Amino acid sequence: MNAPLPYDRDALRIAAAEIIGNVRELAAAGWTPATSSNFSRRIDDQHAAITVSGRDKGRLTEDDIMVVDLDGNPVATDHRPSAETLLHTQLYKRFDDVGCILHTHSRNQTIASRLYAGAGSLRLEGYELLKAFHGNHTHETEIVVPVLPNSQDMHTLAAQVDCLLDRQPMWGYLIDGHGLYAWGRDMAEARRHLEAFEFLLDCELELRKLQR
Numbered sequence: 001m002n003a004p005l006p007y008d009r010d011a012l013r014i015a016a017a018e019i020i021g022n023v024r025e026l027a028a029a030g031w032t033p034a035t036s037s038n039f040s041r042r043i044d045d046q047h048a049a050i051t052v053s054g055r056d057k058g059r060l061t062e063d064d065i066m067v068v069d070l071d072g073n074p075v076a077t078d079h080r081p082s083a084e085t086l087l088h089t090q091l092y093k094r095f096d097d098v099g100c101i102l103h104t105h106s107r108n109q110t111i112a113s114r115l116y117a118g119a120g121s122l123r124l125e126g127y128e129l130l131k132a133f134h135g136n137h138t139h140e141t142e143i144v145v146p147v148l149p150n151s152q153d154m155h156t157l158a159a160q161v162d163c164l165l166d167r168q169p170m171w172g173y174l175i176d177g178h179g180l181y182a183w184g185r186d187m188a189e190a191r192r193h194l195e196a197f198e199f200l201l202d203c204e205l206e207l208r209k210l211q212r
């Protein structure tokens with residue numbers, strides 16, 4: 001007989017369905033080119049469902065979603081989790097109320113990360129859409145989006161993210177030449193934050209062009 005799973009199988013099924021449906025739409029928008037991007041959903045206080053590394057994110061099936069513990073170790077599977085798993089699990093470990101993390105590689109996210117890498121951050125202010133971020137109730141506010149140097153060493157990146165989180169509350173960050181991480185308390189909130197970042201980055205890039 002198989003050993004009992006340390007997580008609830010139905011919780012995994014529900015999380016996988018949510019990831020598959022939402023990511024299909026993000027991929028159709030062109031935000032996950034060439035197998036890039038990764039996605040996860042907390043399933044309990046010790047486990048998250050996450051995309052298997054290297055899969056085509058526009059055609060995900062249940063076999064492309066696996067379980068990791070909050071140290072990023074695969075649980076009851078031979079699959080290899082996303083190469084960037086540590087950037088997901090560090091948030092689940094640190095914040096009990098983070099329930100979903102979405103990482104995409106859209107053109108706007110990638111171009112903005114290149115343009116603002118030198119400054120180390122990008123300031124978004126005066127936009128009505130800032131109210132899309134949890135806790136914001138007015139356009140008369142600002143959000144600073146940090147831009148981290150890219151690295152293939154996830155421990156290095158995770159340590160930099162931890163330093164930022166010690167200093168400021170945030171719902172996302174850019175990685176230079178790479179893409180955007182955004183998160184929320186559930187899928188709907190993470191997706192709202194991701195779409196708000198994408199829209200606001202698009203506005204900032206367009207304004208730069210018009211002001212040249």
Ligand SMILES: CSCCC(=O)C(=O)COP(=O)(O)O
Binds near residue numbers: 051052054055103
């Ligand atoms: C071909 S994209 C390079 C890796 C990456 O940045 C990414 O988001 C996807 O990696 P994963 O291991 O999660 O498939």
Ligand SMILES: [Zn+2]
Binds near residue numbers: 036084103179
């Ligand atoms: Zn990536």
